[in-house]
Each structure stands twice: as C-alpha cells, then as structure tokens.
Amino acid sequence: MPPVVRFAPSPTGYLHVGGARTALFNFLFARHHGGRFILRIEDTDQKRYQAEALTEIFASLKWLGLQWDEGPEAGGDAGPYFQSQRTALYRGRAAELLEAGKAYRCFCSEERLAGLRAEQEKAKMAQGSGYDRHCRRLGASEVQALLAAGAPHVVRLKVPDDRAVAFHDLIRGDITYDSGQLDDLVLLKSDGFPTYHLANVVDDHMMGITHVLRGDEWIASTPKHILLYEACGWAPPIFAHMPVILAPDGGKLSKRRGAASVLDYQRAGFLSEALRNFLALLGWAPGADREIMTLEEMIAAFTLERVQAKAAVFDETKLEWMNGVYLQGKSVDSLLADVRSLWEKAGLPARALADEGYLKKVIGLFKERSKKVGDIAGNSLYFFSDPQGYEEQAARKYFRAEALPLLDAILPALQGLQPFSREALEDLFRRLAGELGVSAGKLIHPTRLAVSGVSFGPGLFEMLELLGGETVRRRLQKAREWIAAGDRA
C-alpha cells in the first residue's frame, strides 16, 4: 500500500527553513514510495492566525518545487483541508469520547489552572505535575448543573494512570513513556475549537495518513496521540521525528540570526534548487559522498533510514557555495529576467537595459565569478554608467602620479585602435608595456580601476571590448584628471 503523508503547518507566520525541510522530507518520502503528499492547514488557534502566512506558505512550497497532491488549491477526496472548516468533525469525536466515558468535561478556570501551575513550580513536585484532574471527580449531577448554568468548559481525555505507552520511531527506534507522566490533555477548548492534538489525530486518521513525519518537538506529544488513537479505537500511524535545524550559534533559528524564512532566501537571490538541495542534506545523506543532486535523484535515493537523529546547524556559507554551483549550471538566457529585475531595482533606467544582447554579454562576464544572482547585478553596474568614485585602497595603490605617463601613453594608442577587440587590446597593452619598459600589470591595474571603479572583476580586455572605445577613453580621461587633481592637492 503506497504511503500517505502530510505537511501540516499552522498559519501563524512565515515558513521557516525548518518547516520547509520537514515538508521536503515528506515530499521525498511520498515520491520515493509512489505515495501521496497532502497539505493540511492547522488553523485552530484563533488568536495566532495570520492570513498573510497562508500566502507565504503556499508561495514558499511552490518556489521549492514541493507541489502537494491534495490540499488547498489542489483539492482531493479527504477535504476540506483547513481544520477551521472541520470543527464539526472534532466536536463529534469529542462527544463520542464523552459518551463512552473516555473523556470528561472540565470546568476549571484558567485562573485556577495558572495557580495550580505556579504552586507546582514552587513545590518542584517530584512527579504528577500537570492538571490535577479535579473535574474528573465531578458527579453526574454536578456536571448537569454546571452545564445548565452555561459554565464554560473544555473536554479532556482520561489518561490512564500507570501504563507504559510505547511506539517505534523510524528514526529513533523504540520510545517508551509512562502514562503517569502525562496530563489529561485538553481535546476541545472552551471556544469549541479542537486543540492541535485532537484535530491532528482525527485528521490523520480520516485522511488515511500512514506515516507521520514531523519535527522532533512533537516527540513528547506522541504518547498522548497514541492514547487518543486508542480511545477512538483507531490504529496509530507510523511515526518518524525529524531533527531540528539550529542557527549557527547553536540556538533556535530566527529572523535575527540570519534569514529563517524561505522567502527571505528567495529575496536574497538564492536559487530554489540550491536551497532545496542544501536543506535535503541537513539531516540526510544519501551516502557515497553525494551532495549535488537533482530533485529526481533525491527522490530516488531518499530513505528514512538514512535520516539523522541529531540536530543540524544551518551553515549559510555552504549554502552560498552550493548556490554558486547551481548558478554556474544556469544559462545566461535563463538568468536574464532575474538579473534585469535586480538592475531595475538598483535604479537603472529602462533605456540602459534596452539592448538584450548587451545585457547577456554582461551577465556572461559576471556569471562564472558570482555565487548569487544578486552578485551579478550588483557588481556590474559600471557597464551601464560611469563609476562615481574609486575604491579607496586601490586608488592609493594604482592612482599615483607615476600612473599619469602610463595613462598618457594608453589614451592616444586607444584612439585609433581598429577593431576594438579583446585580442587587439591585449596586443596593444602588451606592446605598450614593452615600449615603456614596465610590466603589463602596471598598465592593466590602473586601467581597470579607471574604467570600473573597483579592483576586481572580469578580464580587462573583454571588459574594455564590451564597454567600447568611446566609453573607455572617456573614463580613462576622467581618471587622469582625478589623479592630476589629487597630485596637486
């Protein structure tokens, strides 16, 4: 039987890379085994719900190429896929559990519960922390009276006292909890909405989920879920808890410690293939030292047995390297639209970006020395307008008075150069260097700085060729004046 898995985010904020990795593993697992991947939205918390979060989650998943087989937008037989639209189901289930005596109504106020917690905290109770099961002892007539009075209440599961609750985790092996450690967990809140636990169990069962692959912060909740499955008379699914992803300092990932949001990486100019590949390698390795893989290769190689139990640190440096690898594999044509929009954002007028052939040549010059799309756009601005200043350290080094006679030799030589090609330029520079009795570098470095404003970039001669004779001479002239002025001062 092919597996059915789900990714079930809460729309309380952006999709962070940890969630994306969980989604990715679910996706890879489903595809590898020919199963289905469901997207379900767990919007049962009215207080923390954010409408924009939904858009952001969808966009993130799609950008990473993790198309879900069933869920919002995709449809499917097990819908609706928003928990907020399934409340009748949860209430019905809670009513049945109540009826069967497996759950009970609890009328305790939040104040009483808070007081109880504070007391327990103070007493550092050796065991039996959590709800004191006060309302479990209420008689039927008391309950009727409270109900008749319209007293607000929640529904709690009756958790057995001293029982071993065991399950097999596909990544961590056998895990056992003593039910005495567990609370009588709330199933239905007083606002009539289910808690995560109830909604999750009911939906996983009704949607035919066979494997629950989720973050390991859920591992302590799993025995509660097992008990709930039992109370409902259902067989629990198979569990596998994925390790967390940590910030470089070993702490939790957050916006403050680097970009935690998937879409932030998109905005920062990363390629989705690179982020996806990198995320896959956080907690999983196919073996044989394989790292760069297509989605298809990942699907073919993915198994839960090879997923790590240990938390992994998100190393952005390696992501950048990987992005560079993917960037080199991209054609200039496929990069054009993205780079052009970054150029526009940098303030270049449409007129400057009109010649597509020129644009492609510029991209070609910068692609191989870039790691991100943004590097291509950001470092190539001088192909569209004269440099506004010169890199300070480089100017100190190359724009000294001694450079003046050199520039004076280059300028007229350039005047009649025909054709203005990289070969002709290189011949010219080398010949000139010979005549002047200096190394070619003495000519090349000041020229590069004069023309680009910076000390690094593409090969000088291809750069000059693309810029064209007129522009090159204008910029050299400007640099000459700059040096002469500085010399006088």
Next chain:
RNA sequence: GGGGCUAUCGUCUAGGGGUUAGGACGGGUGAUUCUCAGUCACUAAACCGGGGUUCGAAUCCCCGUAGCCCUGCCA
C-alpha cells in the same frame, strides 16, 4: 523538579566490531593569472568523559556530562 531525545573535524556528514576514521563547506600553503572569482595540487582539523562486553570498539551496553525538546484551553 520530572520525563524524553541527542552526542564523529569549526560546520554538514560517511562509518552499523578489525579503516592510515573518508568526503564536502570553510581555513591554510603553493601553482595558474591583469585583479577577483575559478581551477589544480598539497595541508591542518574529529570519534564528549568514564566504566564495561569482546581477541578487538567511533560502532554494542551502563553511568556521567552537556545541549535541545516537552511538562499550555500554542502549534
């Protein structure tokens, strides 16, 4: 306080009783070169500690330590 999970170079990891503990990122050195990037060589860098089991432990067991998670009418 209780419970659970985890532990190999700085980072991601390979390794499932016998290996010079391998690869990648990052670092260092050198070569190439007009710069940067790249590329190519070379190089430094790890089994948390202590007990067992065994002829033999990174691998299995126990204890300790550390980190993380849970202990919510959040998910």
